[in-house]
Amino acid sequence: MISDAAARRVHVIQGEYKVVNDPNVVLTTILGSCVAACMRDPVIGVGGMNHFLLPGSAGALASGGDATRYGVHLMELLINGLLKQGARRDRLEAKIFGGARTIARFSNVGEQNALFARQFLTDEGIKIVGESTGGEYGRKLEYWPSTGRARQYALTGVETQKTVALEQRPVPVAKPAESSIEFF
Amino acid sequence: MSLAEKIKVLIVDDQVTSRLLLGDALQQLGFKQITAAGDGAQGMAIMTQQPHHLVISDFNMPKMDGIEFLQAVRSNPTTKKAAFIILTAQGDRALVQKAAALGANNVLAKPFTIEKMKAAIEAVFGALK
Numbered sequence: 001m002i003s004d005a006a007a008r009r010v011h012v013i014q015g016e017y018k019v020v021n022d023p024n025v026v027l028t029t030i031l032g033s034c035v036a037a038c039m040r041d042p043v044i045g046v047g048g049m050n051h052f053l054l055p056g057s058a059g060a061l062a063s064g065g066d067a068t069r070y071g072v073h074l075m076e077l078l079i080n081g082l083l084k085q086g087a088r089r090d091r092l093e094a095k096i097f098g099g100a101r102t103i104a105r106f107s108n109v110g111e112q113n114a115l116f117a118r119q120f121l122t123d124e125g126i127k128i129v130g131e132s133t134g135g136e137y138g139r140k141l142e143y144w145p146s147t148g149r150a151r152q153y154a155l156t157g158v159e160t161q162k163t164v165a166l167e168q169r170p171v172p173v174a175k176p177a178e179s180s181i182e183f184f
Numbered sequence: 185m186s187l188a189e190k191i192k193v194l195i196v197d198d199q200v201t202s203r204l205l206l207g208d209a210l211q212q213l214g215f216k217q218i219t220a221a222g223d224g225a226q227g228m229a230i231m232t233q234q235p236h237h238l239v240i241s242d243f244n245m246p247k248m249d250g251i252e253f254l255q256a257v258r259s260n261p262t263t264k265k266a267a268f269i270i271l272t273a274q275g276d277r278a279l280v281q282k283a284a285a286l287g288a289n290n291v292l293a294k295p296f297t298i299e300k301m302k303a304a305i306e307a308v309f310g311a312l313k
Contacts, residue, residue, distance in 0.1 A: 072201050073295035080244045123200050
């Protein structure tokens, strides 16, 4: 049994990903319309989480737009991070959270984001062992990569509105520092 | 026939989704002859059977990674003249230098835009249209 008091909390912000193999670490995040994918290799107890918000209609993988490529990139960074720590791709299991419905928005960005995550994992053959997406309220999420346990608390309406407002800010997305590597 | 239509491209990436997105981006740029492989070993098997003009390969892959694949392509007389663009998710400078030293023609950082991909290919082949 993991004692919460002893656990080291590592927060994952939008556009970021974290991979850990320490059983005493709990990964945390706060989600409005954003989605977090939690993945782990249950055999070696290494796991991680990413946190993203794709604008517009990124749900359709076939659209091949910049938003989709950004989402795939964040998924890939998490998977690569896990593999580097010794995880095996065929053993990976995932849980997805977030994607709350945003009020006063024409399109349902949260739902599109959840759809994107689900489709990506399905296409890549990664088992989805848990999911809590959609709904009207944001989530505070805790994930223990070593056991795969996840716990979420619903945010209040005011907290949800604040979180969604923060998410909609133009954030410096995790673009590689050397996105235009010029040499040769 | 445009230049893009004449170029045979081999995409090598271990992620199904990335292969789809790469293929889609190449089609948008006018490429018609596109083959895909899931890792360097599979890519090499395709290259030795039917050499392609351009290889676009991910770096981080199981079995044979992008650098090992590049070395294999450059050391085989049948495949060594192929243009090789390596994809990287981390923008790692050491990797870029290693790829350059081993004869990669260009590097494309993920997530790429269609324009960046076009520029990376045109830097090797000249204007596509």
